[in-house]
Amino acid sequence: MSHRRAPEGHRVIIRAPFGRDAESVAEILRGESYDARICNDLSDVGEAIDDHAGVVLLTEEALSGDLTALRSVLSAQPEWSDVPFVLLAAPRSSRPLNVESSRLHLFDLTTNSVVLERPLGKASLLSAVASAMRSRQKQFVLRDRMLELRESDAKFQVITNSIDQMIWTTLPDGHHDYYNQRWYDYTGVPTGSTDGEGWNEMFHPDDRERAWSSWRHSLTTGEPYHIEYRLRHHSGAYKWVLGRAQPYRDLHGIITRWFGTCTEIDDIVQAREVLARSREELEKMVDERTAALAAEMESRAKTEESLRQSQKMEAVGQLTGGIAHDFNNMLTGVIGAMELMRRRIAKE
Structure with missing residues (x-):
């Protein structure tokens, strides 16, 4: 969109107190589709500086008035705003001392300014105004970005x-x-x-x-x-x-x-530590039970070994008893035979 038809920052504010200077400048600007507003004094200029203001165009003679109201308005601009000024300076040969002093006061108020020495051609005037307008439009872009950032930051704050x-x-x-x-x-x-x-x-x-x-x-x-x-x-x-x-x-x-x-995660860490302690205690119990089972199995093995030895001894005893019984039966027969032989021998 052209800065001349932008919804904001499109107006040229003019203050030129002598003769038809203001009307002549406004006529040139309006001929190029600019919205030009002529102000009666510097206080009127201050009131006209708003979001519609694109550039303030002053003749050097206009600065001889009271700058208090204008100073107040410029100081109250938001952080993104710095309305550009185009100052049409009088020729050095005809410049009064009080005008030179007022010009310095303007430089104290704003650094966003350009000075054009009169007389100047239409092309130079339009070029300076167009450049100042583009600068002003960049300020509105900056404002919009700042608003977007603030909205984004506000959303971020709400979410976090x-x-x-x-x-x-x-x-x-x-x-x-x-x-x-x-x-x-x-x-x-x-x-x-x-x-x-x-x-x-x-x-x-x-x-x-x-x-x-x-x-x-x-x-x-x-x-x-x-x-x-x-x-x-x-x-x-x-x-x-x-x-x-x-x-x-x-x-x-x-x-x-x-x-x-x-x-x-304090509860989680505490639970983790309790679980670790429980696991250690469980491992300790398992170790103790394993050792007890091992001892029990060893004791059982010894008992079983003793039982096996006892069973072996019992088997040997039974075998020995059987052998002794059989031997006793055989010996009884031998003794009986010898007794018969002894009796026969005695009879003879």
Whole structure:
């Protein structure tokens, strides 16, 4: 869209107190489709400076008036706005001293100005106005971008403050420049007190060097940050949290920011420690039971061995008894035969 027909910053504000200077300039500008407004004094110029104002065109003689109202308006401009001025200076040969002094006052008020010495041609005037208009349009583009950023930042704030995690961001060098409200609610520290490197003081003394080492490694290599450490709660107790961070890279792969979170995992760590203790106790019980079973099996083996020996001895005893019985029967027959022989011999 042409700056001459832009919805904002399209108007040329004119103040030229002598003769028909104002009407002549306005006629030239209107002939080129510019919206030209002639003002009666500098106070009127100040009132005309709004979002429709694209450039202020003054003759040097106009600066001999009271600059107070104009100074106030220019000082009250929003941060994105710096209305450009085109000053039509009188020829040096005919320039009064008071006009020269007023001109210096304008330079004190604004640095966004261009000075054209009269007499000047139509082309030079239109070129200066067009250049100033383009500069003004860039200011509105900047304003819109700033508004978009503010809206985006507001949305970011709403999102980050609506979740349970503590969220933080850093510059590429690791300088912490943002924490969500959850961080301040959790730690109880004043807003802004942990910016920069102050965050490390919130860690348990035994975890600080380890956390620093891990963070420096991520900053150096660009690798994601992942660590468990103890963070001081607003109650004064240290609680286990999980810290994570991911780098944000531009189209060229260069890290422009780090986005991180802290999530309390104290209950998980405590449960993990209880589970570890339970596992140790279970392993100890298993070892003790295994040893008891081994002792029992050894005792049983000894008992079984003793039983086997007893059974062997019983078998030997039975065998010996049987042999003795058989031998006794044989011996009885022999003794009986010998007794008969003895009797026969006695009879003879």
